[in-house]
Structures are given as C-alpha cells and as structure tokens.
Ligand SMILES: [Fe+2]
C-alpha cells in the first residue's frame with residue numbers, strides 16, 4: 001500500500017466510535033471482582049492466601065487504579081503525542097489528509113478513553129472508600145521510547161516514535177481483549193474494557209497502515225537505522241520493573257508484620273515473565289511487524305533474530 005491507496009475509516013468512526021455510541025459506565029456494588037485475579041497474581045500466592053486473604057479486594061482495587069492510571073498516561077502522553085503531530089501536519093513525513101483526519105479521530109478517542117478512566121477511578125474511590133496508595137508516574141513506554149529514540153539520528157526521531165507507538169497500539173489490544181472476556185469481574189469493568197477494545201481495533205489497523213506507508217517510502221539507510229533500535233525498544237518495553245516496584249509498594253500496605261511482608265516480596269519476585277520468545281506480548285509484536293511489512297526487510301529480520309520463531 002502507498003499513500004494514494006490509503007482508505008479512511010472516518011465512516012466507521014462516525015458509526016462505531018465509543019464517544020459517539022456508548023453510555024456512561026457506572027460501577028455496580030455487587031460481589032464480583034473489580035480486577036481479575038490473573039492480572040494480580042500476588043493475591044494468588046501461597047503467602048498471601050495464608051497471611052492476608054482479607055486484603056484481596058484492597059489489592060485488586062489498587063491494581064485497578066494502577067491499570068487505569070497507566071491507561072491515562074499511555075493515551076495522553078504517549079499515543080496522542082504522536083497522533084496529534086500527524087493530525088496537525090507537524091510530522092516529519094507528509095501524510096495525506098485522510099491519514100491526518102483519522103489521526104485526529106485517534107486523538108479524540110484516546111482523550112475520551114482517558115476521561116472514562118478518570119471517571120471510573122473516581123466512582124471506585126467513592127464506592128469502596130479506598131484511595132490509591134502507589135501510582136507510578138511512568139509506564140514502561142515512558143522509558144522505552146526515549147531509549148530507542150536515542151539510538152537513531154535526530155531526523156529519524158519522529159519516525160522512530162511512530163514505529164514505537166504503532167507497536168504499543170498493536171500489543172495493548174489483545175491485552176484488553178483478555179480483560180473484556182473475563183467472567184469473574186464486574187459487568188461495568190468488562191463493559192469499560194469492551195468499549196475501549198471497540199476503538200482500539202480500529203487504531204491498531206490505523207497505525208499498521210501508517211507505518212506501512214512510511215516504511216515503503218523510506219530509504220534503505222533509514223530503514224537500517226530504525227531496525228537497529230528495535231531490540232532496545234522491545235527489551236525496555238517488555239520489562240516489568242515498574243510493575244515490580246508497584247507490587248513492592250503495595251506489599252507495604254498489606255500486612256503489619258515485617259516477616260510476612262518479606263515473604264510476600266519474595267513471592268512477588270517470582271512473578272515476572274522473562275523477555276524471550278515465550279513472552280505473551282511478543283506474538284502481537286511480531287504480527288505487527290508482518291502486517292506493517294517491516295518484517296519483509298532483511299534489516300528488521302536481522303535485528304529481531306532473538307525473537308523470531
Ligand atoms: Fe485507547
């Protein structure tokens with residue numbers, strides 16, 4: 001596909017964007033979980049179940065707060081930084097009007113997702129009386145993107161940012177899908193995730209097409225420079241340093257006995273996914289490299305050799 005073949009999804013946006021079609025989600029006061037156990041495995045650990053099972057809902061609520069807070073950072077600071085530059089024609093590569101218009105629908109969607117997330121956090125605080133104890137000021141991408149950009153020449157920084165954001169927008173989608181299918185959580189939470197997913201399916205395709213247009217017009221030298229940064233980006237993106245720090249901060253609030261807290265810390269250490277071919281998000285990332293045509297370039301295959309099947 002080149003820029004001329006770009007087909008806008010403006011009509012699909014008018015019909016299906018959640019800001020156009022969805023009612024406000026209100027958290028219900030029922031017995032279902034507010035956050036899936038599988039996404040906060042600390043509460044399933046032997047020490048937790050033995051020493052502080054009554055803290056389960058507190059830990060899940062705090063984990064929901066972190067998830068919501070991460071969404072707000074991702075949408076407003078990461079995705080919209082790039083989407084807004086493209087929409088306003090402030091991007092190093094010239095995209096046709098249809099691309100810029102679609103980029104503006106992404107900006108609107110993401111700001112709306114951030115608004116919905118803030119609303120839901122406020123509702124949860126009112127319902128539970130539990131206030132957030134440990135909200136990190138960064139997400140993994142806040143570190144991974146600058147680290148990747150530092151490896152490319154100045155003139156390729158925006159293109160590098162486009163690729164990083166496109167990867168992230170293509171991995172998050174499956175992550176939210178698993179959440180929306182989880183039958184153990186409240187209907188409002190599932191609805192919230194399903195709404196978000198409805199928009200993100202469109203976004204994933206949008207970013208893939210944009211990268212494809214950019215990539216196919218890029219000179220081989222530029223492609224090689226951009227391919228070179230990919231391992232750094234993937235490695236930093238897939239670490240769970242921030243999640244670990246969050247879990248450690250959370251543990252401080254779970255039990256008064258220092259010995260129990262130490263045992264919980266040790267449990268938390270074992271919960272990380274190693275960054276390898278088996279990492280659960282890696283399949284999504286590779287699918288993006290195929291869909292965007294980047295994987296057709298030998299320089300990209302060489303750079304990703306450690307991750308390819
Ligand atoms: Fe979003």
Ligand SMILES: [Fe+2]
Pocket residue numbers: 079110169199200203
């Ligand atoms: Fe998005």
